[in-house]
Amino acid sequence: MRLRDKHYEIDMLNGPVMPKLLSFALPLMLSSMLQLTFNAADVIVVGRFEGDAALAAVGTPGALINLLINLFMGLSVGANVVVAQCFGANSFRDTSESVHTSVALSLVGGVLVGLVGFCFAGTLLSLMNTPAEVLPLATSYMRIYFLGMPANLLYNFGAAILRAVGDTRRPLTYLTVAGVANVALNLLFVIVFRMGVSGVALATILSQVISAVLVTLCLIRTDGPIHLDVRKVRLYGDKVRRIAKVGLPAGLQGMVFSISNVLIQSTVNSFGKIVVAGNTTASNLEGYIYVAMNSIYQAAITFTGQNVGARRYERIPRVAKASLTTVFIIGAVLGGLFLLFRHALFGIYTDDEAVIAAAAIRSRIIMSTYFLCGMMDTAVGLLRGMGSSVLPMIMSIMGVCVFRVVWILGFFPLNPTLDMLYVSYPISWAVTFTAHMICYFRVKRKKYAL
Numbered sequence: 117m118r119l120r121d122k123h124y125e126i127d128m129l130n131g132p133v134m135p136k137l138l139s140f141a142l143p144l145m146l147s148s149m150l151q152l153t154f155n156a157a158d159v160i161v162v163g164r165f166e167g168d169a170a171l172a173a174v175g176t177p178g179a180l181i182n183l184l185i186n187l188f189m190g191l192s193v194g195a196n197v198v199v200a201q202c203f204g205a206n207s208f209r210d211t212s213e214s215v216h217t218s219v220a221l222s223l224v225g226g227v228l229v230g231l232v233g234f235c236f237a238g239t240l241l242s243l244m245n246t247p248a249e250v251l252p253l254a255t256s257y258m259r260i261y262f263l264g265m266p267a268n269l270l271y272n273f274g275a276a277i278l279r280a281v282g283d284t285r286r287p288l289t290y291l292t293v294a295g296v297a298n299v300a301l302n303l304l305f306v307i308v309f310r311m312g313v314s315g316v317a318l319a320t321i322l323s324q325v326i327s328a329v330l331v332t333l334c335l336i337r338t339d340g341p342i343h344l345d346v347r348k349v350r351l352y353g354d355k356v357r358r359i360a361k362v363g364l365p366a367g368l369q370g371m372v373f374s375i376s377n378v379l380i381q382s383t384v385n386s387f388g389k390i391v392v393a394g395n396t397t398a399s400n401l402e403g404y405i406y407v408a409m410n411s412i413y414q415a416a417i418t419f420t421g422q423n424v425g426a427r428r429y430e431r432i433p434r435v436a437k438a439s440l441t442t443v444f445i446i447g448a449v450l451g452g453l454f455l456l457f458r459h460a461l462f463g464i465y466t467d468d469e470a471v472i473a474a475a476a477i478r479s480r481i482i483m484s485t486y487f488l489c490g491m492m493d494t495a496v497g498l499l500r501g502m503g504s505s506v507l508p509m510i511m512s513i514m515g516v517c518v519f520r521v522v523w524i525l526g527f528f529p530l531n532p533t534l535d536m537l538y539v540s541y542p543i544s545w546a547v548t549f550t551a552h553m554i555c556y557f558r559v560k561r562k563k564y565a566l
Contacts, residue, residue: 127280128422129204130421133431134438137419140284141411141442147288149408150295152400156465158316159400161302163466166312168393171466173253173313175396176246177237179381181261183374184233188225188269190367192276195221195321196414197421197500198322199280203341204425210355211341216348217355219335222273224351226266233262244378245385247392253313264321267328274331275307277342279418290330296499298323353399362500372513376520383537391534394474397465401458401475405450409490412443413497420501429564434496436556443494447487455483477534485542492545495552504559508552515548 126140162170195218204211237258238251246254275287298319305315335344384395416439423431453460458479462472492512499508523540530536 121201121498128282128419129428129431131424133419133434133461134442137412137415137435137438138513140279140282140418143284143288144279144414147284148513149289149404150288151291152403152407153295156400156403156470156506158302158320159396160465162313162316163397165306168389168466168471169249170253170313170407171396171471172250172389172392173257174316175399176244176250176254176381176385176392177258177261178376178396178399179243179374179431180240180244181233181258181372183378184262185229185265185269186370186374187364188221188229189272189358190365190370191221191225191363192218192269192273193214193366193417193500194361194363194505195273196276196280196417197362197503198358199277199342200418200421200501201425201503203281204422206426208306208341212343212348213352213357214355215335215342216350217352217359217513218277219270219275219332219344220349221356221359222269223266223349226269227259229269230262230265230396233265234259234408237262244382247385247423249390250389250392257313257317260317261320264324267321267324267435270328271324271331274328274335276336279414280421281342283419285291286334287331289335293330294323294327297326329353349360362503362505365505366500369509369512372517379521379524380537380540383528384534387534390468390470391469391474393466393471394476397471398475398478398482400465401454401461402479402486405447405454405483405486406489408450409443409486410447410493412439412446412477412490413493413563415439416497417501424502432498432502432560432564437503439494439498440491443490444487447490451483451486455479458483474534478538480539481535485545488542488545488549492549492552495549495556498556499552499559502559502563504555504563507555507559511555512548515551516544519544519547522564 126136128136128140155546158174159171162174195214199211199214199218202214238255241251241254241258258311271290278284301322302316305311305319309315311318332344335342336346360527381395387390416435419435419439420432423429423435458476459472462475466472496508497511499505520540523543524537528536528540
């Protein structure tokens with residue numbers, strides 16, 4: 117018989133969907149926003165105390181970092197789905213083996229990605245047309261950042277396990293503790309020790325170690341099917357296959373997404389360091405809207421996964437309606453508010469008017485349409501929760517990645533402006549969301565006769 121910690125778990129199999137979805141998503145949303153706020157300390161501190169070159173150096177590697185880690189971040193999505201389905205099916209053994217396999221995957225992936233990122237940072241950044249005055253700083257930041265990759269992935273897989281049973285509150289606590297440490301260390305290393313970009317990167321990886329230790333101790337001390345016994349951490353073959361079935365397409369999709377984003381970042385880099393700094397500033401602010409919407413994507417995956425595991429197929433349309441409605445409201449409201457107050461918000465990061473002007477160009481296009489991105493991701497979450505990952509991967513690659521590459525290589529040269537570059541985002545979101553919804557109705561009808 118399975119032990120349950122009802123204080124942290126959410127019953128996703130019975131009762132109304134919307135209140136429980138919000139109960140799941142709100143702590144996750146808050147924790148993600150807190151994490152982003154603490155990470156924004158990196159950008160704010162270097163922007164205020166080190167100048168535009170340092171600000172650009174912290175922002176430039178972002179797309180490249182995502183490219184290198186997205187395969188294993190996709191596997192964490194697979195871990196979330198598999199643990200949720202096993203938990204929903206009330207299978208103690210399968211849930212436990214999924215947990216220990218997930219932890220093993222995080223450690224293996226962290227070491228592999230860390231080595232690749234550390235060894236090839238300079239070469240990859242050079243290939244992205246990184247401005248010469250930014251390249252040494254960006255390389256230093258990226259190399260130090262990748263030393264913390266095992267801790268980064270361990271936390272993300274651990275948090276995915278907790279989300280699978282409806283626990284989003286404890287990860288909020290752990291991120292708060294780690295985030296406070298990140299801010300304090302940023303101030304110490306940059307202002308006191310004058311370590312610049314290297315200090316920011318070091319503060320980031322130390323805070324990641326803290327969050328990884330906390331989530332690991334949580335799993336060790338938790339009773340029931342998600343209890344972690346370090347002696348049992350290994351790769352269980354059937355669980356690796358199940359996680360990979362969902363996670364590999366998600367990870368490959370993320371990697372291809374990142375390739376298109378690297379191409380966009382390379383194009384942005386060609387405009388010079390002021391535009392790069394402005395792009396970094398706007399992207400950082402947009403991140404708040406993204407993580408708020410992403411919490412609904414995570415809820416859609418977990419709620420759908422548990423109901424599929426429990427064979428409560430009739431609840432899938434209710435999860436879809438609640439999650440899509442919620443993500444639209446969040447994206448539209450936050451996008452409108454941030455757009456309204458964008459100049460004041462940009463002023464937190466920098467007082468350079470040229471940088472603020474460059475940031476405003478991006479935000480005008482992205483923030484007003486960002487709800488489309490949230491709806492696109494949430495549709496993917498519904499499909500992955502139902503165990504379908506290859507189909508949304510194909511649709512996403514075609515609708516987002518291939519489209520953006522074609523846009524940049526074919527249409528952008530006709531009018532090589534920032535407006536022309538950034539408008540590729542909302543068009544690709546709208547096209548891909550439509551494709552995902554067609555896939556959703558097809559899978560729902562074919563697999564579950566709904």
